[in-house]
Amino acid sequence: MAAMMQMQMLILISLSALFGRLSISTDTLSPGQPLHDGQTLVSAVGTFALGFFSPTGSKNRYVGIWYNKLPVQTVVWVANRGNPIAADANGTMELNSNGALILNNSQTVVWVASIAVLTNPVAQLLDNGNLVIREANSIEFAWQSFDYPTDTLLSGMKLGWDLRTGLNRNLTAWQNNDDPSPGRYTFSADINGSPQLTLLMDSAKIWRSGPWNGAQFSNTPQPSGLGLFSFANTKDEVYFIYDTIGTDIVGRLTVNHTGILQWFVWIKKANEWSITWYVPQTQCDSSFPCGPNAICDINSSPMCQCLQGFVPKSPANWALRNTTSGCVRRMALDCKNKTDGFLTITPAILPDTSTAIVDKTINFTQCKEKCLANCSCTGFASADIRGTGCIMWMKDLVGLGTASYEGGDFYVRLAAADIASPTPAKGLAKAKVTIITVLSGAALVILLISFFAWRKKKMNRRALAALEKGIKEDDEIELPQLQWSTLMEATDNFAETNILGKGGFGSVYKGKLAEGCEIAVKRLSKNSAQGIDEFKNEVILIAKLQHRSLVRLLGYCIQGDERILVYEYMPNGSLDAFLFDIVPNRVRVHLDWPTRFHIIIGIARGLLYLHQDSRLRIIHRDLKASNILLDSAMNPKISDFGLARIFGENETITKTRKVVGTHGYMAPEYALDGIFSVKSDVFSFGVLILEIISGQRNRVFISTPHLYLLGNAWSLWNEGNALDLMDPLISDPFPVAQVMRCINIGLLCVQGKPEDRPIMSSVVFMLGNDDASLAKPKAPGFKAILTGELESTPNHVELHSFNNFTFTEQIGR
Ligand SMILES: *[C@@H]1O[C@H](CO)[C@@H](O)[C@H](O)[C@H]1NC(C)=O
Ligand SMILES: *[C@@H]1O[C@H](CO)[C@@H](O)[C@H](O)[C@H]1NC(C)=O
Ligand SMILES: *[C@@H]1O[C@H](CO)[C@@H](O)[C@H](O)[C@H]1NC(C)=O
Ligand SMILES: *[C@@H]1O[C@H](CO)[C@@H](O)[C@H](O)[C@H]1NC(C)=O
Ligand SMILES: *[C@@H]1O[C@H](CO)[C@@H](O)[C@H](O)[C@H]1NC(C)=O
Ligand SMILES: *[C@@H]1O[C@H](CO)[C@@H](O)[C@H](O)[C@H]1NC(C)=O
Ligand SMILES: *[C@@H]1O[C@H](CO)[C@@H](O)[C@H](O)[C@H]1NC(C)=O
Ligand SMILES: *[C@@H]1O[C@H](CO)[C@@H](O)[C@H](O)[C@H]1NC(C)=O
Numbered sequence: 012m013a014a015m016m017q018m019q020m021l022i023l024i025s026l027s028a029l030f031g032r033l034s035i036s037t038d039t040l041s042p043g044q045p046l047h048d049g050q051t052l053v054s055a056v057g058t059f060a061l062g063f064f065s066p067t068g069s070k071n072r073y074v075g076i077w078y079n080k081l082p083v084q085t086v087v088w089v090a091n092r093g094n095p096i097a098a099d100a101n102g103t104m105e106l107n108s109n110g111a112l113i114l115n116n117s118q119t120v121v122w123v124a125s126i127a128v129l130t131n132p133v134a135q136l137l138d139n140g141n142l143v144i145r146e147a148n149s150i151e152f153a154w155q156s157f158d159y160p161t162d163t164l165l166s167g168m169k170l171g172w173d174l175r176t177g178l179n180r181n182l183t184a185w186q187n188n189d190d191p192s193p194g195r196y197t198f199s200a201d202i203n204g205s206p207q208l209t210l211l212m213d214s215a216k217i218w219r220s221g222p223w224n225g226a227q228f229s230n231t232p233q234p235s236g237l238g239l240f241s242f243a244n245t246k247d248e249v250y251f252i253y254d255t256i257g258t259d260i261v262g263r264l265t266v267n268h269t270g271i272l273q274w275f276v277w278i279k280k281a282n283e284w285s286i287t288w289y290v291p292q293t294q295c296d297s298s299f300p301c302g303p304n305a306i307c308d309i310n311s312s313p314m315c316q317c318l319q320g321f322v323p324k325s326p327a328n329w330a331l332r333n334t335t336s337g338c339v340r341r342m343a344l345d346c347k348n349k350t351d352g353f354l355t356i357t358p359a360i361l362p363d364t365s366t367a368i369v370d371k372t373i374n375f376t377q378c379k380e381k382c383l384a385n386c387s388c389t390g391f392a393s394a395d396i397r398g399t400g401c402i403m404w405m406k407d408l409v410g411l412g413t414a415s416y417e418g419g420d421f422y423v424r425l426a427a428a429d430i431a432s433p434t435p436a437k438g439l440a441k442a443k444v445t446i447i448t449v450l451s452g453a454a455l456v457i458l459l460i461s462f463f464a465w466r467k468k469k470m471n472r473r474a475l476a477a478l479e480k481g482i483k484e485d486d487e488i489e490l491p492q493l494q495w496s497t498l499m500e501a502t503d504n505f506a507e508t509n510i511l512g513k514g515g516f517g518s519v520y521k522g523k524l525a526e527g528c529e530i531a532v533k534r535l536s537k538n539s540a541q542g543i544d545e546f547k548n549e550v551i552l553i554a555k556l557q558h559r560s561l562v563r564l565l566g567y568c569i570q571g572d573e574r575i576l577v578y579e580y581m582p583n584g585s586l587d588a589f590l591f592d593i594v595p596n597r598v599r600v601h602l603d604w605p606t607r608f609h610i611i612i613g614i615a616r617g618l619l620y621l622h623q624d625s626r627l628r629i630i631h632r633d634l635k636a637s638n639i640l641l642d643s644a645m646n647p648k649i650s651d652f653g654l655a656r657i658f659g660e661n662e663t664i665t666k667t668r669k670v671v672g673t674h675g676y677m678a679p680e681y682a683l684d685g686i687f688s689v690k691s692d693v694f695s696f697g698v699l700i701l702e703i704i705s706g707q708r709n710r711v712f713i714s715t716p717h718l719y720l721l722g723n724a725w726s727l728w729n730e731g732n733a734l735d736l737m738d739p740l741i742s743d744p745f746p747v748a749q750v751m752r753c754i755n756i757g758l759l760c761v762q763g764k765p766e767d768r769p770i771m772s773s774v775v776f777m778l779g780n781d782d783a784s785l786a787k788p789k790a791p792g793f794k795a796i797l798t799g800e801l802e803s804t805p806n807h808v809e810l811h812s813f814n815n816f817t818f819t820e821q822i823g824r
Contacts, residue, residue, distance in 0.1 A: 046104040129144070229360075
């Protein structure tokens with residue numbers, strides 16, 4: 012952004028250097044007064060200017076309108092957007108005697124604005140940024156640039172239709188920063204059904220505002236403090252308009268060339284544009300990820316759930332989280348006998364209204380009756396928040412969601428029996444695939460066995476209760492068991508060449524399903540440390556977890572003594588490969604600071620989700636660089652839940668006899684005393700931060716504590732040389748304060764005493780807020796024990812310098 016602005020400033024400077032400020036000291040063009048390249052028209056009080064410009068990175072000349080007083084050239088309208096004038100072609104714009112505004116280069120006409128033949132025409136740039144052509148003695152516009160927007164909507168401009176003339180005013184993004192010709196994204200008013208605003212990519216809807224409900228667009232929280240919004244919906248016109256007149260807000264609504272609709276406000280103090288609102292924001296409001304008759308809830312997992320009374324159309328696809336085919340009714344509607352009823356969804360993101368029917372004259376009660384009386388009606392809502400008017404949906408309900416702000420109420424029509432059935436558990440698993448359709452009988456038996464095995468192991472009673480409740484409530488598990496043959500085929504019979512990685516657990520293979528979908532297949536070694544219990548644990552756990560920072564489990568397979576987990580494929584492999592230069596073409600030098608910081612934040616969010624935000628409280632217990640996978644955009648995803656444990660709601664600490672994990676990442680109280688809590692994960696996270704910053708592994712040599720990374724970081728910190736920890740391969744200038752903050756947070760996380768370490772929500776907060784004040788760290792992990800700062804009762808400890816693999820170690824007690 013800053014770079015872009017600098018470029019724009021450069022252009023501005025070069026423009027003025029080349030041509031001086033040759034503004035025609037007027038806002039008006041009359042016939043016989045051409046505007047040459049290098050000259051500008053300036054509106055009466057100087058708010059806007061019109062003239063020739065070149066976009067960043069291009070020499071082509073365009074005629075555009077921009078803010079005259081801002082130090083950053085921000086073009087809001089372009090005349091010849093698809094028809095540039097060559098750099099040296101001496102463009103001219105002239106109003107002819109008939110009132111046609113003509114832009115030509117030395118050879119040809121490139122653009123014309125003309126509607127009517129006028130007798131005494133003038134063209135004028137108004138102070139709201141509107142270029143108008145009118146009779147000199149009239150205030151009626153024969154033509155106005157506001158009727159032909161490019162990518163920006165200014166205050167007073169109408170977005171939408173004049174139904175009398177068929178004029179459709181929409182915003183179309185630039186092709187890219189160098190080229191203002193029309194790109195793929197359009198923001199327009201969709202007048203089908205109940206009118207709404209839509210953002211389109213080519214012709215596919217990628218966002219919609221929902222219908223206007225009398226006060227705002229129902230699916231769109233109104234950006235606050237941006238003036239007055241209104242929406243006209245008459246037989247003559249359907250348009251959206253906003254008005255900042257009378258305020259000192261300088262704002263604009265722009266579709267950028269990557270398909271984001273953004274509201275910019277000029278911040279005087281900072282001398283820059285600030286984005287105060289944008290869409291699409293979430294997966295739920297972009298496109299229709301859940302398919303028909305499902306409800307999208309960005310805060311629940313899985314995100315897509317069938318509506319009550321509906322089941323997945325394709326259970327197998329649905330279980331693989333391919334939800335595009337949506338859901339179908341469990342029970343047919345009984346329209347004749349009028350026994351159907353309605354289920355209220357509130358606050359709702361209303362379904363797509365482009366096929367809905369509107370009756371503004373009836374009230375809520377009448378709307379409900381009218382819907383019941385028509386066999387095709389699938390749901391309804393009031394057209395106005397005051398309870399008047401009626402929108403009825405006549406087809407599948409597409410794009411229904413749970414609103415995270417004050418949305419409207421939506422009423423889904425259901426057969427009486429489906430209404431009566433209890434509302435499914437909140438949050439997870441409202442939409443599920445029944446165990447019978449997804450799991451074979453054998454898998455069911457195994458699940459039950461594992462369930463009882465847990466019971467036997469006297470797993471914490473609360474956790475058990477949670478799990479028991481979970482199983483009972485859900486009555487299903489939403490994970491498909493895959494055929495052995497499918498996996499054989501996908502991995503070329505587990506060909507060596509498809510191995511992505513190996514570890515103590517077994518091997519991970521790259522696979523390709525018949526449909527072309529890439530997967531990662533984790534084949535557990537038959538005598539691996541990850542026993543059958545861990546396997547089941549992982550399957551059941553991950554099936555319930557969904558977060559963008561957790562790797563997604565797609566399915567599993569049990570065949571004889573083979574145990575297999577199938578994950579989404581992560582093209583960039585694991586973080587340790589990059590960090591510790593394990594794989595030749597993925598090396599540390601590829602990780603610049605922004606990428607490293609992005610990875611740190613992603614891991615922190617994933618861990619926060621595990622600890623606090625998922626329905627289950629989960630301690631990962633084996634967080635390390637090799638368990639962080641990277642997708643194609645280098646987003647980190649936490650993987651390997653084989654050792655994870657569920658915690659009860661009020662439980663905070665658990666003791667285990669069997670210490671599992673990876674040295675170098677294990678908190679001292681866990682490694683020494685088998686005590687684990689969320690704080691032991693925080694310790695591992697701290698080690699990870701320091702590894703990511705330094706590009707060094709945290710090795711554990713208890714005899715020479717100063718040699719390992721934590722000791723080293725601690726010494727440097729105390730000497731005031733913390734920045735020396737920074738990986739020397741990060742060569743670009745980096746934000747020193749941000750790096751220092753990360754080192755500080757890393758050290759806070761690895762402090763010796765668990766109670767001194769921050770919880771993950773604080774970590775996420777501290778990472779994201781430059782102004783958050785950070786505590787001074789105390790001595791880290793094992794160092795604290797050696798210096799007597801941390802009391803422990805090491806009964807029998809033997810610390811190894813193994814780092815690569817997870818291993819299990821019994822600690823005698
Ligand atoms: C543009 O104007 C310059 C200066 O008058 C002239 O030298 C040049 O030939 C013109 N270019 C064209 C394409 O007419
Ligand atoms: C371009 O516009 C100028 C000014 O109106 C005019 O003198 C010239 O003849 C035009 N050239 C062409 C090719 O239309
Ligand atoms: C946008 O407006 C242009 C010009 O009126 C029209 O050709 C185009 O079809 C419109 N696109 C949409 C998606 O409304
Ligand atoms: C488009 O807007 C989004 C959201 O503000 C931003 O992340 C992206 O960089 C923008 N793209 C361009 C090319 O400006
Ligand atoms: C999802 O399922 C549909 C069929 O319902 C199929 O056409 C599509 O390719 C699948 N998408 C993916 C990503 O597998
Ligand atoms: C309507 O009610 C009648 C009588 O109760 C019953 O026989 C019939 O099956 C019902 N129709 C439907 C579609 O439920
Ligand atoms: C709705 O309109 C009907 C007919 O005008 C009227 O009888 C009824 O009381 C109204 N209901 C409400 C809730 O206003
Ligand atoms: C149901 O509504 C549709 C759409 O308005 C209409 O075409 C159809 O005639 C209605 N059916 C009945 C039975 O009213």
